[in-house]
Amino acid sequence: MISVSQLSVSFGAIHALTGVSFDAANGKITAILGANGAGKTTLLRTITGLEEAASGDITLDGESLLKKRTEDIARAGVGHVPEGRGVIAEFTVLENLRLGSLAAKVNFQEGIAEQFELFPVLGERRHQHAATLSGGERQMLAMARALIAKPTVLLLDEPSLGLAPLVTAEMMATISELCAKQNLTVLLVEQNAKSALKVAHDAVVLHLGKVVASASAQEVAGDERLRQYYLGLAEQ
Amino acid sequence: MRTIIRKSVAAAVAASTALGVGGISAVSAGASGSDGVTNNQITIGATVPLSGIASAGYSDVAKAANAVFKYVNAKGGVNGRKINFIIKDDCYGVPGFGCTGTPNTVTQTNALLNTPGGIFATVGSLGTDTQDSVRNLLKSSGVPQLFVNSGSKDWDNPGTYPSLFGWQTDYVAEGKIFANYIKTNFKGKKVGFIGQDDDFGRNGLLGLQRGGLSIPNMGTGDSLGYNVGDIIFSDPFVSKLTQLKNDGVKVVVLDTIPQATKKVLDDAKKLKFAAQFIISGVGSDPQTVNNKNEVGALSMTFFAATGDTKNSWNKWTSKVLLADKADFPKFKSSTILTGNMQYGAGWAVTFLQLVKAMGSNVTQANAVSTLETQGSTFATPAITKLAYSASNHQGLMGGIMVTVKSTTSTTPVKNAKVYTTTDADGTPLVAKTPVNAPVPAWLS
């Protein structure tokens, strides 16, 4: 279980996160929602040690992550698909995947077989440079590269950004399927609240760095005030 | 905006006036107008490379001279006056790491001139370009520039620079002596030349030509000359030597600095080009060149061969260096002198003789006239006399041919004669028996 308590992060005078607390249950998808600038990306980056917390704590199964380095957090089983996907354009699909498998010391051949089954299009393009892939394919590659290390927690930062609605739906379905099959804990950052709430079990709504709601996805989806003011969703 | 400018003006003006004030107020404490001479001391200075690229080998020159002065000071000095020898590191005129703070020759010479109490003369400063660059400065300051460590012709110009004196045999005279040796010992053999494309190589080549050898002048891009810059970054000699080898040359004269000498000898070995090399004294010191391929090469010296451990001056110099544990901590009684050590001792002794000859009248003007009138009678470690006169400020005018015996020592060639000559075209060589003036009692 990822547990965030009283977390505050600031960049100079700007308070990016203030007293954020919530729990993300194991094997469930927790959607982190909110408008642009609400602090969603900062939250994920702080979990994997890319940003420094001013106060508060983050624990994974009871163990604090704050003092750990990014690479050690990754090795502890936290996969993070960053904003913009972070595929290395100069590498081929295979090289990107191999890079993902190295730290986890998993069998690479088995790993890619699994991923190619999950994302068949990557198998077809295995020798192509990532630069030549489409947006959706890149997102698949980024997820496959995180999954090949067999993480227990997966942080996804705006996977739907720039994708066509149909592709987004497919992506969300895959995430949901993975979570169920592999008992994966997923933190899903989304601006597209509608599609995120469809697959998420729980949801946390951030506004200007503070938690305004933390409840089950159903409850959040049902709260008209939240939908209107914070999630930019029209009435049902 | 306006106020900001005014503030900066204020700051700049403040800064400049303050610096100016600092300068002017230092008047009373500044140069006092004396010539570095007191009742019991004569202050002299030199700029030499102690650090940087040229320091290897050359730094021994000033150290040996310093050892001589220390030795004589310990015995009470000359005529009751001790020699205060100030050495400034000028990095051979090239500032850089180990040479920070722009200590080029000009700055360091200025520093010497501004020594409290003044200096009597610069003595034994090293380098052609470096000493050329301060000729006017010293002249306008009225400070003699004595015994410049370089074989350039630039020091022999009493008309323009009346208080400038060289010390060693110049490159033209050396070239004439080489030519004479070649004509007698390598009759009919083809002679080649490789020299530094400046004053050094050109004067040496001129000497060979004046000595009767027909070697063409250096032209741009031909096989004769090389640039110092070229040897740092690459090796310009392979193609030159290949050409000489293909032309059937059997004797090669080198007017090269030690680093270039090394490369030429290496390349000749690599090319299996077994010519007889004759190397200028400036670039042949075996311990500096430190190259097995040099054994058997010929050179010229104006001292006793370094391997001649029985020579009285060599013995004396060894004794002096042995006494100076600070500068020569590793020097043992069995250590063979290097050419650089002999050289430093040589001009240091010359200066001591000058002081001795001046007696109680130690003035800068008297130093110049004493050198001109009595310089040729001084007993020094050199094996020829100093040829100083009112019209000659060059110094030594000859030398003896030596063979490189090992990487540490030289030995005179068979039936060696000391030759003296002048630079002029057509003046013959004069064979003399080596001067081996005994070491004066007041020095030993």
Place this chain on the structure above:
Amino acid sequence: MTWLSSGFMSDVFLGITNGVLYGLIALSLVIVWRSTSILNFAQGAMAMFAAYVGMTMSSHGLNFWACFAIAIAAGFALGGLTERVLVRPLYKRPEINSIVVMVGFLGLLESAAAAIWSTAPRTLESPFSQIYFQHHGSTILLSPFALFQIIAALVIMTAVGAIFRYTNLGLQLRAAALAPEVARLLGVRVNRLLTFGWMLSSAAGVVAAVVISSSGSIGLSPTIMDGFFVFGFIAAAVGGLESPLGAVVAGLMIGLVQQFLQDYAPSGISSFAPVIILVVALMIRPQGLFSTTKARRV
């Protein structure tokens, strides 16, 4: 077989013999540049210093190869130490900071070497004959040592290339250079790899320094690498600092051009010919001839 001893081939051989060294130095600059975006002005001095550490062992009776191995080990150590102590605080600082620190380190190393071992050149025993091959009475300007020099440089270049191209370590090194944050998110220990990159670069430089100081009686001296560094740097800039292959090719090119100019151009020109090459090359392609990046990041 007279063509092998022709003037043209002579220049080719001498040019290649020098060019591989420029290429090797350029390559080691590129390794560091790609991973840390720092131009290592102290690269030559570090190589010189490590070479001293190893090669002075010969006075203790060790043979050339043992000394060579110690020098390379010293190079690895010095590279790692430099990255940890001097370079690490420089990441994310303005460019001039790293330039000045590395220039200061260059001065420190050269002066320290002169203080410890003096400026007098130290002759190194060479393991191969330096005498040029003879063929039917004419000289081919290649010697066993020159062959050793060329082969040693090529082996190092190929090994470095292979490490980067084919090994997992190389994959991680490239990832750390291209996208350090992403690499860390994938569990790559980026800091260690940066240190390793400096170690590798430093050791490659040592090979050049040892070969240079034993390639004749010029020997090892504190400033021996200055000129080679300038030309190696020019090769790296001409080839494009991002491109290892470009560095090697540009190094060879500069060696050859310099050799030909030395024989066919007025004396003095050859010493600054590489500078002209640099200016012309940068005018044509400001990011280097072989660089694949489309434009310099501003």
Place this chain on the structure above:
Amino acid sequence: MSKLTTFSDARPTTTRFIKATVATILVALIAGYVLTPSTDIYIATAAAMAVSVMGLSILTGFSGQVSIGNAGFMAIGAYTTAIWANHHEHFPIVLSLVGSMAVGALGGIALGLPATRLRGPYLAGMTLAFGYVMTPFIQSLGSWTGGSGGLYFPVLVTPTWFTSLVGESENLIGANARYQAVLSVLVAGIALFFAANLSNSRVGRAMRLVRDDDVAAELVGVNLAQTRVTAFAASAALAALGGSLLALVAGAATSSTYGVALSIELLSLLVLGGMGSISGAIIAGILAAYTDLIMTKINSLTGIDPFSNLGANMKGIIFGVVLITMMLAAPRGLVGLATTLAAKARRLRSGAN
């Protein structure tokens, strides 16, 4: 990146003037009496080097272009002065200095035009190449520049009114040195004043804008290429002035003096003094002139034999260590360090009140 020191200061002009004067007098006094009793040549050198460092400060400090070749511009200034002096027996110093600056500026434009296309290490490499090529280039001009031997001309003749003014007519060396010192400081003062003006002008602001964010600068209508070339020209003009002053003091211009090593020294001094500030340039100039004396002092204090390997190379070791520690610990140079300390002291004081 922390902002570089600039010249804006809110305190009143008179206070600043008095403080600056007092501080500089103190420095001059310390330099004059503690280190050595005779300081004129050092002051002249310090002034010349301060101007040269200021030149680099404009290029690197203001416009953010790192140059490892500014000694090449100094060479241009020195040789312009020397060639002029060799062709005219009585040369007006002012004309000679202005002429050197003009030729230097032309050189700056010539290098600046191609350099505007380059960034970072490529720009540094280009300037390094320029600095490297200057020595062989000057030497290859042969009779025009005196080849590797350099050019010599009679040292600056001290006017009789000056000699009588300082009352040292019996001592030619002293009067000469004094005249050179006063002249150099005066010229340096004027040059630094213009540099300060440039910094606060529209052009100076444009340079800093380009340095901090060239994309933004272009958006607000700054002509990038023109600004960069202007920086090169101004920088080269000051460097040439510095070189010219050094040549006048020396009565000589020798090409080997102005090699890459001097360029590196300029860069190091710039960092030690503090980039982009006038006081930094002055400190750098003083450091340049006095390093050797300070080192001699250190050697005599520590009792290290100056002839030993360690003694002879002590300068380089200390220089390297100081450069590295300064850059890592106080990247804004001595001026920045002083400002930080002063601010801390002020905070402490106000905290106590």
